[in-house]
Amino acid sequence: MPRAAADGFVVGVTNPKTAVFFAAVLPQFVNRAAGHVPAQMLLLGLLFVLISLVSDASWTVVAGGARAWFGRSPRRMEMMGGAGGLALIGLGITLAVTGRKD
Template sequence: MVSTDRLLAFAAMSFLLIVIPGPSVLFVIGRALAQGRRAALTTVLGNTLGAYVLVVAVALGVGAVVERSVLIFTGLKLIGAAYLVYLGVKAWRQRGALHAAVTGDAPAAHGSLRTLGEGFVVGVANPKTMVFFAAVLPQFVDRAAGHVPAQMLVLGLVFNLIAIVSDSGWGLVAATTRDWFAGSPRRLSLVGGTGGLTMIGLGVTVAVTGRTD
């Protein structure tokens, strides 16, 4: 299996990548500002599941195909970007209803399962994570030790454990800020609009970001 030194080296590199806010982190922050703590944490879980699908794909050899194919990579990236813009526009349009939702005067926008699914889509279409797993993850595998797919799955699990802790922290901080704004309908509407604009801007950024070859 994976040696301790390789595991620690991969964990260190993963940490450096994760702490720099990327599509998943910014999406979690936007969701926290727009819908609160529960939605943010559910989104983190969805993101993590989506990211682990990428790990499985790399372990099975699919990741290499995606990395080498400009068409497939670009297609996945644009799907993720379009979805982010869609969610951002939706959050912007619903910003005026946030105060009622927080105070209990109106039902939540949608359930946890749907929020989980939205986070999953963003996680699995995240170009930053996609490139990292396809290009970096295989470098930490000891092929002489055998069980290469299993080693990749273990390394991917380490990445996702770090990510879920870091992303949850970002989400909780953002949600706490949102709670402070909740005392004023106008301020809360501003926060919801900011969350929507964050997701729209993120979607545009993902769309125009190229591969690192």
Template sequence: MIFMVSADRLLAFTAMSFLLILIPGPSVLFVIGRALAQGRRAALTTVVGNTVGAYTLVVAVALGIGSVVERSVVVFTALKLAGAAYLVYLGVKAWRERASLQASFTDVGASRGSLRTFWEGFTVGVSNPKTIVFFAAVLPQFVDRAQGHVAVQMLVLGLVFNLVAVVSDSAWGLVAATARDWFARSPRRLSLIGGVGGLTLIGLGVTVAVTGRKD
């Protein structure tokens, strides 16, 4: 049987992934912090580590949690609502703490080796609560059970997510590395980034809560 993800599901998942990735959450903040303190190379190495960590979560969901969620409407609904609530919580937290983003961006130690930078990026990626919630609660919604190969579909969709993440996170890092002084001079600009990100997270949480399987 030939595996296939329908175009509408793929586009919808890509759009939702883009919205989530674009929000400056833990991984993006870490990448920007590396860029501001150590430059482009450290930022891009961190992006690679983040991506590998995030895809580790995809594999875990596809081979374990995902199959349980896919078979049980009760488990799926409970996880979806918990995930939605947590996304709203993260959004409210980001909004309330938007004025303190400058400390997060500049609180980075001295330059480290590439391997250590990679593993630190991996740790942030694999432990990012926003990504964990998204993969566990949202990823199963875009699987077409009629096509079969549920785990493979999740792995493919997860790969799409990570490709979008590489592009977006790299862009954040390169811009931050190029404009270190511009960011550092204006706490108001950092506050605006955090505020917009918080509101977007809240909106995404509400969307997750009201959409998805009802069978």
């Protein structure tokens, strides 16, 4: 698990979309009149990291619990596979009926 977390961290930090997000979105929330613009940017960045950490940790706990619950019963796993298959079939039928090419 620590290796996966380290890999995830490296991917997140080296992702150019992260830098673009911080460069494009965060400055909109900085109040220049309040002064200390770098400190405000740092605070907003840390707040983003904190919210992301809590969100990702919550999803990890929920997904781990769901995996354990589904894994205890082969029937549940079969039903999940069937539900996924039906969803894909439904999407295919919808695309065929609507005639959309995009």
